[in-house]
Amino acid sequence: VLDAQVGVEDLRAIVERQLVEAAAPLKPAGSPHPVTPNQPGQRMRAALRAEARAAQVYDRLLTAVADGTGLDRDRAERGLRLGACLLCHRLTPEEAQHTIAQLPSRLHGALSYCADGPDRTVTSAAMRAELSRELALGEAQADEFLRNLFAVLSSYVSAGQMQEVRSQLPPDLAALFPERRRAA
Secondary structure, eight states, X not given: OTXXXXXXXXXXXXXXXXXXXXXXXXXXXXXXXXXOOOOTTHHHHHHHHHHHHHHHHHHHHHHHHHHHHOOOHHHHHHHHHHHHHHHHHHSOHHHHHHHXXXXXXXXXXXXXXXXXXXXXXXXXXXXXXXXXXXXXXXXXXXXXXXXXXXXXXXXXXXXXXXXXXXXXXXXXXXXXXXXXXXXX
């Protein structure tokens, strides 16, 4: 081949014959290409596995929020959705979408409606007031909830994305997020 002693057509015929004759996983003998097995229920099983995984990841996030805030799961879930939505309202649509994409898929649909910012009326005081009203918390409890919520969200979102999020927030709101230290 390198010395041009074999023509392209001859080479093509040799390779095709080798592919067609040899059997391999998902490639029956006589076919040059792999074939997707058509087993009954295969797609349904894959969809069920994906749904179970999505539920597991969301449950892990919800458990972390409930444990971190000391609230029952119902209130923790309402607080998670409200706090994340308010945060997304404060960001530019692009940054909100980048942040949402790194959160569990069960939140994507609800939070995509919140990516319409930046809404500068979303401040730490406004967030505390809204959470306080929705979750029946005092102002200090709402502040602690936000700190814990943002710590949990920070563990799900990459450090680079969290840096982008913090850069778009006013100092009092950015201060509610934990500082990530770089390894030395």
